[in-house]
Amino acid sequence: MNLVTPILRHAAQKPDHIALSCSQESLTYSALVQRIKQIAQGLKENGLEHDKIGILSSNRIEFVEVFLGAVYAGCVPVPLDPKWSAAEVNAIVELCQPRMIFSETAFADNLIVQDGDIRILTFSDQERGTYDHWIESCIPKAENDDTNELLFIGFTSGTTGTPKGYMRTHLSWIQSFEATSEAFELNNMEHICAPGPFVHSLSLFALMQCLYSGATFHIVRQFEAGELLQLCSRIPDMILFVVPTMIESMMQQDFPGQTNIQALISSGGKWSEASKKRCHEVFGGAKLYEYYGSSEASYISYMDVYAENKPNSVGRPFSGVEISVRNEDFHELPAGSVGQLYVRSGMMFTGYYRLPDESAAVFRDGWLMLGDYVSVDAEGYLHMAGRAKNMIVSGGLNVYPEEVESVLQQLPAIQEVMVFGVRDDYWGEQVTAIVKWNGQERLTLEQIKDYCRQHVASYKAPKQLITVDQFIYTSSGKMARHAMKETMKRVMK
Template sequence: MNLVVPLLHYATQQPDKVALSDGHESRTYSALVQRMKQIAQGLQLSGLNQEKVAIISTNRIEFVEVFLGAIYAGCVPIPIDPKWSSKEVNVILEQCQPKMIFTENAFAKNLVLQDREIQLLTFSAEEAGSYDNWSDTLNSEAEMNDTNELLFIGFTSGTTGTPKGYMRTHLSWMNSFKATSEAFQLNNMEHMLAPGPFVHSLSLFAIMQSLYSGATFHIVKDFNTRKVLKLCKQIPDMILFVVPTMIESMMQEEIPYQTQIQAVISSGGKWTEASKNKCKEVFGGVKLYEFYGSSEASYISYLDIHAENKPNSVGRPFHGVEISIRDEHFQEVPTGSIGQLYIRSDMMFKGYYQLAEETTAVFRDGWLIIGDLMYKDQDGYLYMAGRSKNMMVTGGLNVFPEEVESVLQQIPEIEEVMVLGVPDTYWGEQVTALVKWNGQQRLSTEEIKNYCRQHLASYKAPKQIISVDQFIYTSSGKMARQAMKDYTKRVMI
C-alpha cells in the first residue's frame, strides 16, 4: 500500500479541510492532492521512474508538495539539510545521484552538479521561482506508481559522526502511525505542530502522521518559542512533537498557562526528571509523553509522564516491539543487568543506503542492534545506561557519560552538562564534565565530586570541570557531542 492513498480519500471526503497551513498560505486536502499529482506528472514526463529526487529546503509548503509528489510518482525523495556545509551537501548528492533537485534560490548557488542532466528547480518567497513556472504548466492527471516499496532516504543528524542515509519503507511508517494511535491517549488528531526542521525524522514523521490521519499540520519556518505558543493559544487541541530543548524554551515563557495544547510528545534527546516535573506544573493538565526511538528503529518505548512514576526510565515498549537485552556473546542478560539493546518490529528501517557493511553490522538474525546499553526492571520498563559509542575507559573501568550526566543534572547550580573522556597518560581517559552554569554561583570540582560520590562509584565522578557559555546543537536540537569534543580539545591545547 502506498502511504499517500489516505490523502486521495480525504481529498474526496473532506476536500475543503486545510491540510497544511503556514499562517500565510494554506492547502486544502483537494488542493494538496492536485499539487501532488501535478508534481508527479512532471517527474514522470521527465522520465523519472523509481529515481531519486533531492529536496534541499527549509520548512515550507513546497517541501511537502514535492515530497508527496515524488512518492506518488514512484520516485524516492531525499531530504537534505540546508544547514549543512556545501561540501557535505555535495558529498551526499554525489553519493545519491538524484535526477532532479528541488531547492531554494539561496542554496542553489552552493551546489556542484557533476551531471549536467540533473534538473534544478528553485523555490522563492520573493518571486516565482523555476519550481512555480514548471509546476504551473502541468495538470493533475498523473497515475500513481505504487511499485516502489522504498518511501524515502533520510540522513541521520550526525551527533557523533558522518551522517548515514537510512532507507524507510511505506509499510514501516504506516505501522508506526498505527502505533501512535495505540500508545498516546489522544482525544483527536485535528491539529499538529512539529517546529523542528522537516529534514529530520521527528518533524517529517509528524507531518506524514498528520496527513495520514486527515489532520491539519501547522508549519513554522523555524522554532520560535513565542510563535509556537501563540499558535497553541489560537488553535485548540494542538498536538506538539518536540525535542526537550524546545520544551525548556517554552517553559521560560508565561504564555503556556493560556494555551490550548492537547499533548506534548517529546523525543530526540533525554528529557530530564527536573524538566518533566516542571512541565507538569507549567502545562497543568496537558498530556505529556516521552518516547524513545531512532530514525532506523522508529518507535521503541514510551512513557506517560503523568500516569507512570518511573524516574529516568525511557518507558515500556510500544505494542509490537520485541525487546532483548544481551551480553557480548549474544546471550540474554538477567532483569536489572546492563546489556546491549536489540529490538525487532515491523517499524524498522530497511538498511543504510549504499553501506552494506554498516547495514550488516546493525542486524543480527532479524534483530536490530540499537547501539544503546540498557537494563529493564521487573515491570518491563527500560533504562538507558549509555551509548556504547560514547563509553569511556578510565583506569581500566567502563564509564558511560549518560549515567554521570543524569546525576549532574540534579545539581541546581548546573543548567546543562555533557560528560566526555579526555585522553590522559595515567587514567587512559579522564572523566571530564562540560558545564553551563545556572546563574553566577559555581561549584568547585571537589564539591561536584562529593555530590557524585553519593550516587555513583568514585571512579565515575568527574576529575575536572570545564565551564562553557553554551553548547553546540545539531539542527534537530540534539547536543552535538562530536563538535563539543572538538571544542574541548582546542580549549585544552
C-alpha cells in the first residue's frame, strides 16, 4: 500500500477540509493532492524513477508537498537537516546522490554540487523561487501507480556521530499508525501539531500520521512555548507530539488562557516523574502519554501516565511488538534481570543505507538490537537501565561525545578533552566538556561554542565547560570515562 493512497481518498471525500495550516497559510486536501500530483509528474518528466530526492528545509508546507510528491512518483525523499554543518550536508548528498534537491534559499549556499546532473530548486518566504516556477509548469496526470517499497531515507547519528541513513518502508509506517490509534485511544483526531523539526522522525511521523488519518496538521516553523500555547488556545482538542524539554518550557510560561489540549504524547528522552506531576497540574484536562521508540524500531513501548502507576518505567510493549532481554551471548534473561534489549515487529526499519556491515550488526535472527540496557518486570513493564554506551540525549536529540571531542581536539589550545552529559531538568542532559589546556591560553565557553557550530549541528556544542589539570586513565592507558564522570558529578554538586 502507498502512504499517499489514503490522502487521495480524503481529497475525494472531503476536498475542502484543511490538511495543512501554517501561520496565515493553509492547504485543503484537494489542493494538497493537486500539488502532490504536479510534483510527481514534474519528477517523471525530468526522467526520475525511483531516484533520491533531497529536501533541505525547515518546517513549512513546501517540505510536505515535496516529500509526498516524491513518494507518489515512486522516488525516495531524503530529508537533510538545516542544522547540519555544510560538511555534513554535502557528505550526505555525496552518499545518496539525489537527482534533485529542493531547498530553502537560506540553506542552498551550503550545497556544493559537483555533479551537473543534480538540479537544485529553491523556495523562500520573501520571493518566488525556482521551485514556484517549476511546479506551475507541471501538469498533473490523474493517477500514478508507481509505488516504491522504500518510503524514505532518514538520517540519525551513528555510534561515532556520523549520520547514518535508516530506510523505512510504507508498510512499516502504516502499521505504526495503526499502533498509535490503538494505544493512545484518541477519540477526536482532528488537530495535530509536532513542533520539532520534520527531519527528525518524531515530528515527521506525527505529520504523516495526521494526513493518513484525514486530520489537520498545524505546522510550527520552530518551537516557541508561548506561541505554541497560543495556538492550542485557538484550536480545540489539539494533540501534541513533543519531547520532555518542550513540555518543561511550556510549563514555565505564564499563560492564563485555556489551552484546549486533548493529549500530550512525549518521546525522545526520559520524562521525569516530577515533570509528569507538574504537567498533570498545569494541563489537568489533557491525556498524558509517554512512549519509547527509535527511528529504527519505530514504536516499542508506551504508558498512559494517569492510568498506570509505574514510576521510572517506559511502559508496556505496543500491540504487535515482541521484546526480549538477553545477555552478551544472546541468551534470554528472566524477568527483573538487566540485559540488552531486542525488539521484533512489523514496524522496524530495513537497515542502514549503504552500510551492510552496520545493518547486519544490529539484526540477529530477526531481532533488532537497540543497544539499550533494560529490565522487564513481572507485569511486562520496561525499565531503562542505561543508554547505549556514551550517548547523550539533550533536548530529545542524540549527541555522541566522540564526535564533539574530535572537533574540539583540533583546537591548539586544547591538549585533551572529554565530553559527557550532565543531568538537567530542562534539557534532560546538558552537553558538558572537560578540558585540559595546552599551555596558558584559555578559551571561553562562547569561543568553544562558536568553533563547534562551524563543524557540527548547534545542539551538539557544549553548554558547560570544566577545566581540569589531569584526567584519570585506565591501566591500559585509556581515558577512564566513567571515573571522570563520577568525579565531575561530585565536584559539581
